[in-house]
Amino acid sequence: MRAGSLRFVVSALAVPILLYGVLVISPYAQSFYISLTDWNGLSPERTFIGLDNYVRLVRDDVFWISVWHNVIAVLVIPAATLALGLFFATMIHVGRYRARGGGRGVRGAAVYRIVYFFPHLLSIAVVGVLFSTVYDPTESGLLNGALGLVGIEPVNWLGSRDTAYPAMLAVIIWLSVGFYVILFTSAMSSIPADIFEAARLDGASRWQTFWRMTLPLIWDTVQVAGVYLGIHALDMFAIVNVMSAAGGSGGPDNATQVLGNYLYLTAFQNSEFGYATAIGVALLLLTLAFAAASLRLTRRERVEF
Amino acid sequence: MTHPTHALSRRTLLGIGAGLGALAGTGFLSGCATSSSTRDGASPSPRATGDPDNPLGVPADLPLEAVIFKGGYGDQYAIDAEAIYQQRFPQAEIQHTGGQELGKLLQPRFVSGDVPDVICNAGAGALMLAPLVENGQLMDLTPLLDAPADGGDGKTVRDTLLPGIVEQGSFGGVPYALNYTFTVHGLYYSSSLFEERGWTFPTTWAEMLDLCQEIKDSTDMAPWTYQGKNPGYILTPLVMMAIKAGGREVIEALDNLEPDSWTSEPMLESARAMYQLVERGFIMQGTSGLTHTQAQTYWANGRAVFIPCGSWLESELGDVTPDGFDMVIASPPSLTDDDALPQAAIRGMGNEAFIVPAQAENPYGGMELLRIMLSPTSSQNFTRQTQTLTSLADYDPQSAGTGLTSVRDALTASGDDTFYWRYGTWYSPLQTEAANATSALMTGEIDPDEWSRRCQAAADAVRNDDSIEKYGDQ
The missing domain is CATH 3.40.190.10 (Periplasmic binding protein-like II)
Structure with a gap:
């Protein structure tokens, strides 16, 4: 390597590495340290207490409830969002494939593409407040009112421990699907149309076309979407914080508690920043484990076209 | 003049940043978290006594910063009290912040030691008092309680308060917080x-x-x-x-x-x-x-x-x-x-705890503002704005609706059995x-x-x- 190019490489990399070190690596390191202290977050003083916070974590019922809820979110949200996203994208992209003999979308595909994207433009706080009203437990709630028309008794969506968490998961799925519809339709658009024509000539059914051709050809996109959705689902903080109660109780009775919200309550309600940081570190490990596992599980040969 | 700073300020941003930092356990701004800078104590003013217009000995030229929870009661009552403070100390520059979720706003400031002079610590997401007390980060309010009350005919502030108010703001017998409202x-x-x-x-x-x-x-x-x-x-x-x-x-x-x-x-x-x-x-x-x-x-x-x-x-x-x-x-x-x-x-019992941080630049100014707020005039003003009683005993709230009237009746009926x-x-x-x-x-x-x-x-x-x-x- 010539001296000139070495200088170029070093100078090009120095700034990003420095920024990464200061803004990412150093806070991580500090977090690990804070999680080993009893810091209450209000004064500069803190005492090193070793692994006490982690011992307490392992024995903390609410922590395990939160972990379980996060795990549910990581399994349900990506699965449901990807399934719905692929379904809608396929409908928009090739819905009328049979009827008209070509890869054409349903009537008004452009409109659907825009409409599906609407929820994604709203902030989670707005969506949370909106759905708190939709889920109003009395018969005047939007959802209960609609169910009332078909004779179903009002459901206490956010007040009953059986329905509260699923109701919140549904909101996140509603919020996320639109973006993935757009992502998958654009991925599908990049598949050459003649492949589909050839398949049709060979008598492939729509079902076969989807499973044997469309899905494998956009698998990279689906995989990235799945990992991203999973990491996103590990959060759940904002929606639980907005929808459970003023100040985010994670209620009723911890039935919607997730790690992010539990961390928040520990830090800002109980002023136990050391313990909260230990929860944060646990959340980080969970995120890393999920990313590693999902990348391994979804590894699949790339199809060239 | 008061300068309301409701808009997003640098502090708010820092606060949010540090909050998010702790939140993710990783955040990019949590650098502030471990960079401890303690200012060398407060500047306790020489408490001049004897001056009836300034019993707490507030230095007339020090600025005063108040952070007030702006919830159901609003913060106009505090702005009105600050206007009276301004009349008494024309040289003082007054900074007023009305806000919510004060814990997140103030937590980084307590860590750095750059704290306001008086805080109305109330509402969802307020600071937890117990750790602040343990750390010695709050002023003992005894000087305020022993000062003559504003409009109190020679009685001390302590003597003009409703029974129980001082105890309710005390930790280990020391009054660190003063609950302004009585609910x-x-x-x-x-x-x-x-x-x-x-x-x-x-x-x-x-x-x-x-x-x-x-x-x-x-x-x-x-x-x-x-x-x-x-x-x-x-x-x-x-x-x-x-x-x-x-x-x-x-x-x-x-x-x-x-x-x-x-x-x-x-x-x-x-x-x-x-x-x-x-x-x-x-x-x-x-x-x-x-x-x-x-x-x-x-x-x-x-x-x-x-x-x-x-x-x-x-x-x-x-x-x-x-x-x-x-x-x-x-x-x-x-x-x-x-x-x-x-x-x-x-x-x-008392609600809406007011505290004066120990590291404040002008802690006696903070107490003076509380003394002003506990005058009958300010209490009437508060009740007019909020239909809620202050912790001041025996003042005539004047404009009372059915709710407030029933509250006063209930208190009278309860008498010494109030708990x-x-x-x-x-x-x-x-x-x-x-x-x-x-x-x-x-x-x-x-x-x-x-x-x-x-x-x-x-x-x-x-x-x-x-x-x-x-x-x-x-």
Whole structure:
């Protein structure tokens, strides 16, 4: 390597590495340290207490409830969002494939593409407040009112421990699907149309076309979407914080508690920043484990076209 | 001049940043978290005494920074008090911030030592006082309490306050916080509705159940609702009834985390009484899924007859309450015929804790602002704006609506039997778990025995946790 190019490489990399070190690596390191202290977050003083916070974590019922809820979110949200996203994208992209003999979308595909994207433009706080009203437990709630028309008794969506968490998961799925519809339709658009024509000539059914051709050809996109959705689902903080109660109780009775919200309550309600940081570190490990596992599980040969 | 800075300031950004940092356990700004910079103590002013216009010896030229919780009461009352401060100290530059979620706003400032001179630490997301007290980060307010009251005819501030106010702001006997408002807790109902239907407020629980049955049978209203997603609201009448039944020992047991504090007979009896509401279907359908705003609005619109709340309700509902609704407060019914305290005994205590940070530049200026706010003039101004009493005793609130009038009547009727408890302020993990258990009790998921076991386990856990500072008198 010539001296000139070495200088170029070093100078090009120095700034990003420095920024990464200061803004990412150093806070991580500090977090690990804070999680080993009893810091209450209000004064500069803190005492090193070793692994006490982690011992307490392992024995903390609410922590395990939160972990379980996060795990549910990581399994349900990506699965449901990807399934719905692929379904809608396929409908928009090739819905009328049979009827008209070509890869054409349903009537008004452009409109659907825009409409599906609407929820994604709203902030989670707005969506949370909106759905708190939709889920109003009395018969005047939007959802209960609609169910009332078909004779179903009002459901206490956010007040009953059986329905509260699923109701919140549904909101996140509603919020996320639109973006993935757009992502998958654009991925599908990049598949050459003649492949589909050839398949049709060979008598492939729509079902076969989807499973044997469309899905494998956009698998990279689906995989990235799945990992991203999973990491996103590990959060759940904002929606639980907005929808459970003023100040985010994670209620009723911890039935919607997730790690992010539990961390928040520990830090800002109980002023136990050391313990909260230990929860944060646990959340980080969970995120890393999920990313590693999902990348391994979804590894699949790339199809060239 | 006051300079309201409601807009997003650099501090707010820093606050949010540090908050997010801690939140993710990783955040990019948490660099602030470990960079400790302690300023070398406050600058305690030489407390000149004797000057009647400036008994606290406030340095006239020091700026004053006030951070005021801007919730249901707004912050105009504080801005008005700052204007009086400005008249007395024309050279002082006054900075006023009204905001919510003060914990997140102020937490990084306490870490860095760059703190305001006086804080109204109230509302959801307020700073926890106990750790600040443990760290020695708050001023002892004794100088303020011993100073002559503003408009108090020579009495000290301490002597003009309602009974209990000083104790309620004390930790280990030292007054670190001063609760500015005085709120009474009980059951609210519409007096015009009761008049129209010919009902009277039940004074025993048996009568309450009879009235609830009548309401259920003869109207389309539900007898009870409560702020479902914040079950602490429905826990309050439960504890109140237990205290009235068992007397002040019940309070002592709760506050001192005693081994049978939640499993004692009065507590169990009260839980069983409340559970009757669940079993007999007297609670509005869907209540446990309602926010406090939803529940209170439904109640004001006549969907339920009783709601438990503190006396801020009238101010909080504002225009939502229909004309002629005439809300009034009453202490919950007596559990038994031989309750230790009379039915009229009610929970009354200070709220909206004001604190002065120990590291403030102008701590005596902060106290002076509190002294101004506790004058009869400022108290009347506050009550006019909020329909809520301040902690000042015996002032004429002038403009009082039905709610406030009933609050004053209830306090008079309760007299020396007025009571309060502290465990909730001292031990937030216990309050959280007790509220959660009560949520489950009031949806019928657990029975009173299970409820008392859960609450007792939470109290035991706090008692046995050496890392939690204890404030009771054991």
